[in-house]
Amino acid sequence: MTTRTPLMAGNWKMNLNHLEAIAHVQKLAFALTEKDYEAVEVAVLPPFTDLRSVQTLIDGDKLKIKYGAQDVSSHESGAYTGEISGAMLAKLNCTYVAIGHSERRQYHGEDEPLVNAKVKAAFQHGLTPILCVGEELEVREAGNHVAHTLAQVDGALKDVPQKDVATIVVAYEPVWAIGTGKTCGEEDAQEVCGAIRGRIRELYDEETAEAVRIQYGGSVKAGNVAKIMAQPDIDGALVGGASLDAEEFVKIVRFRDQ
Ligand SMILES: O=C[C@H](O)COP(=O)(O)O
Helix, strand or coil: CCCCCCEEEEECCCCCCHHHHHHHHHHHHHHCCHHHHHHCEEEEECCHHHHHHHHHHHHHCCCCCEEEECCCCCCCCCCCCCCCCHHHHHHCCCCEEEECCHHHHHHHCCCHHHHHHHHHHHHHCCCEEEEEECCCHHHHHCCCHHHHHHHHHHHHCCCCCHHHHCCCEEEECCHHHCCCCCCCCHHHHHHHHHHHHHHHHHHCCHHHHHHCEEEEECCCCCCCHHHHHCCCCCCEEEECHHHHCHHHHHHHHCHHHC
């Protein structure tokens, strides 16, 4: 029987300015109850420019919503224009940071060595990576989705110590299901999430594999979350579009009622 706490994380992507962010977190805080927080960990990943406002609200009112960033630099500090370091995110009390999202891989050329360096940078500053992996449509159509995703896991975790890996979150996001309304069938999602856990077992050990939380991401909504969460190796969702609607996101957090 698993003891992993489900993690529902809202990846806002490039949406909501800092004022809208405050209003949005207020709506979530107003709707969520102690019962919700006991059952599920809730997190938001706002744009960098919102983080200070979100921190002030969450820390100031001792809200139980966690927060984090959508990316982190692999560098420590210095002449890296436009980059945000792990130390900066840690200073803002971020818990999580998404790393290797397919939109970063696709539009910013992020490859496995860079993703691996970012994972290490996150751990160095006490941030928990939400490591995003997943295949493009042509890879799935060719039947190579499991091998492709596991190769991403191998690359991202290269030389990452076991004590760190035990705390990581992996988000399986088939690229063709992101923002398209096409959800991966729950059994197909389980196939890959189960394989990810199996790979962590091979690379590390049973205890580490059982500790790691694996999320599914890709057109998750209140209407499909319950079936996805019923899968044995799926421990949460990384939610894009639907996380921008507070009411919908709260329903996703309450997946057991859907
Ligand atoms: O990080 C979130 C994913 O890219 C999923 O986005 P979506 O829920 O809009 O499909």
